[in-house]
Amino acid sequence: xxxxxxxxxxxxxxxxxxxxxxxxxxxxxxxxxxxxxxxxxxxxxxxxxxxxxxxxxxxxxxxxxxxxxxxxxxxxxxxxxxxxxxxxxxxxxxxxxxxxxxxxxxxxxxxxxxxxxxxxxxxxxxxxxxxxxxxxxxxxxxxxxxxxxxxxxxxxxxxxxxxxx
Amino acid sequence: xxxxxxxxxxxxxxxxxxxxxxxxxxxxxxxxxxxxxxxxxxxxxxxxxxxxxxxxxxxxxxxxxxxxxxxxxxxxxxxxxxxxxxxxxxxxxxxxxxxxxxxxxxxxxxxxxxxxxxxxxxxxxxxxxxxxxxxxxxxxxxxxxxxxxxxxxxxxxxxxxxxxxxxxxxxxxxxxxxxxxxx
Amino acid sequence: xxxxxxxxxxxxxxxxxxxxxxxxxxxxxxxxxxxxxxxxxxxxxxxxxxxxxxxxxxxxxxxxxxxxxxxxxxxxxxxxxxxxxxxxxxxxxxxxxxxxxxxxxxxxxxxxxxxxxxxxxxxxxxxxxxxxxxxxxxxxxxxxxxxxxxxxxxxxxxxxxxxxxxxxxxxxxxxxxxxxxxxxxxxx
Numbered sequence: 392x393x394x395x396x397x398x399x400x401x402x403x404x405x406x407x408x409x410x411x412x413x414x415x416x417x418x419x420x421x422x423x424x425x426x427x428x429x430x431x432x433x434x435x436x437x438x439x440x441x442x443x444x445x446x447x448x449x450x451x452x453x454x455x456x457x458x459x460x461x462x463x464x465x466x467x468x469x470x471x472x473x474x475x476x477x478x479x480x481x482x483x484x485x486x487x488x489x490x491x492x493x494x495x496x497x498x499x500x501x502x503x504x505x506x507x508x509x510x511x512x513x514x515x516x517x518x519x520x521x522x523x524x525x526x527x528x529x530x531x532x533x534x535x536x537x538x539x540x541x542x543x544x545x546x547x548x549x550x551x552x553x554x555x556x
Numbered sequence: 557x558x559x560x561x562x563x564x565x566x567x568x569x570x571x572x573x574x575x576x577x578x579x580x581x582x583x584x585x586x587x588x589x590x591x592x593x594x595x596x597x598x599x600x601x602x603x604x605x606x607x608x609x610x611x612x613x614x615x616x617x618x619x620x621x622x623x624x625x626x627x628x629x630x631x632x633x634x635x636x637x638x639x640x641x642x643x644x645x646x647x648x649x650x651x652x653x654x655x656x657x658x659x660x661x662x663x664x665x666x667x668x669x670x671x672x673x674x675x676x677x678x679x680x681x682x683x684x685x686x687x688x689x690x691x692x693x694x695x696x697x698x699x700x701x702x703x704x705x706x707x708x709x710x711x712x713x714x715x716x717x718x719x720x721x722x723x724x725x726x727x728x729x730x731x732x733x734x735x736x737x738x739x
Numbered sequence: 740x741x742x743x744x745x746x747x748x749x750x751x752x753x754x755x756x757x758x759x760x761x762x763x764x765x766x767x768x769x770x771x772x773x774x775x776x777x778x779x780x781x782x783x784x785x786x787x788x789x790x791x792x793x794x795x796x797x798x799x800x801x802x803x804x805x806x807x808x809x810x811x812x813x814x815x816x817x818x819x820x821x822x823x824x825x826x827x828x829x830x831x832x833x834x835x836x837x838x839x840x841x842x843x844x845x846x847x848x849x850x851x852x853x854x855x856x857x858x859x860x861x862x863x864x865x866x867x868x869x870x871x872x873x874x875x876x877x878x879x880x881x882x883x884x885x886x887x888x889x890x891x892x893x894x895x896x897x898x899x900x901x902x903x904x905x906x907x908x909x910x911x912x913x914x915x916x917x918x919x920x921x922x923x924x925x926x927x
Contacts, residue, residue: 420781420916420920421852421853421920422852422853422854422919422920424853426849428846428849428850429849429850429851429852431846431849431850433823433824433825433850435843436842436843436844436846436847437843437846438846
């Protein structure tokens with residue numbers, strides 16, 4: 392029984408050995424020539440300005456969080472898919488299907504909540520809140536096409552700006 | 557409008573002291589140009605841009621020329637109108653010892669970098685410019701390269717500014733030529 | 740006037756490894772035969788994956804792009820373009836070097852890790868080239884950083900740049916890597 396885990400242990404050891412081996416050989420073989428100009432922060436050739444650590448946009452955190460939840464859900468569905476045929480052959484197909492569908496339904500509630508709260512948009516908007524509505528009006532292209540050159544450009548520019556609004 | 561008409565309009569608006577010395581298109585001058593008194597340049601450009609018949613909305617180029625024999629530095633403005641489709645050239649003659657004149661940045665924003673280049677390479681100071689610093693040369697360069705009396709320094713931060721000719725360095729001897737030189 | 744990027748001593752030679760003192764028989768690290776085999780293995784690996792830093796400044800950059808393109812393929816030699824000096828072995832300077840850019844080139848060369856090589860591509864980076872009498876052009880990149888291979892041309896054809904790359908490979912293969920890394924008993 393324990394021998395089944397021997398192959399897992401072998402994989403584990405090879406992986407660790409690979410990493411440790413490449414690090415050790417790298418350390419033995421690579422030149423080590425540190426001086427101040429080499430240790431400067433890389434900024435495309437310019438002298439570095441400002442700190443290297445800064446706050447990132449928390450929207451990335453939201454995206455990652457939602458991804459984790461649904462990825463784990465998929466990971467749980469995979470084993471069910473592999474043994475499903477066996478359950479069908481035993482006559483318990485409907486039971487298995489209903490069980491997995493209940494699992495998915497519970498997580499679907501979470502998806503619906505996230506969707507309705509606007510967390511799936513990059514710029515979060517709650518339904519009805521005009522601040523989050525995507526801007527489909529162009530601010531630079533005029534509403535009507537220009538058919539003739541104006542003799543007075545300043546007046547024409549004002550007219551176009553008013554037409555766009 | 558023809559350049560002569562533009563000159564007439566400027567003369568009636570500003571007078572003979574401001575817009576003068578008109579040169580029509582000739583074999584020597586490919587564009588018609590007229591001189592503008594340097595310290596009135598901003599008023600003249602504002603007028604040229606906003607007047608309905610003139611409407612010069614596009615500043616093509618600001619350059620400078622150094623005339624050491626006249627002791628003048630000339631700043632040349634090429635302006636064009638997209639709506640009226642005419643072009644005129646304005647020249648402002650500045651004293652070479654102390655070249656300074658107002659900036660036209662408030663009329664055309666493109667003058668920002670054009671005037672920076674003129675300052676960098678010729679040393680013309682533009683008053684009223686929001687950000688007058690060097691554009692093409694490094695920030696700590698000394699001298700204005702396009703002046704006729706510009707002398708390059710020996711080195712810049714340790715980099716030598718001349719390189720010896722490799723042929724002279726290695727003294728390649730071509731047999732036939734040596735005898736020809738000796739004889 | 741604000742100074743450009745602070746004090747940077749451009750003519751200080753980069754403290755390097757890879758001096759030529761091991762070119763002739765300079766002693767051994769483990770044992771001469773073992774050294775030779777290990778060196779040839781390491782150099783074979785290094786020379787067949789020379790990753791170069793894309794540094795196209797002017798017209799030579801177009802030929803550099805085409806050398807990486809389908810016809811003059813650089814990838815068949817194992818070369819891949821890298822945007823950053825930290826992950827590149829080779830620095831191909833393609834194009835005219837101005838004084839303004841010279842400061843950045845020095846900094847980027849300093850930020851590369853050893854072992855590092857430089858190809859100067861085209862006349863402008865070899866010697867100033869067409870713009871040799873200009874006020875803003877640095878007369879050759881070897882006034883700032885040490886160059887290993889000069890590729891002449893204006894611009895050099897992709898085949899010429901590939902020959903430069905092959906010469907770099909030859910240079911790598913002829914290096915005594917272990918001696919340079921550890922020093923020998925004869926030449927510490």
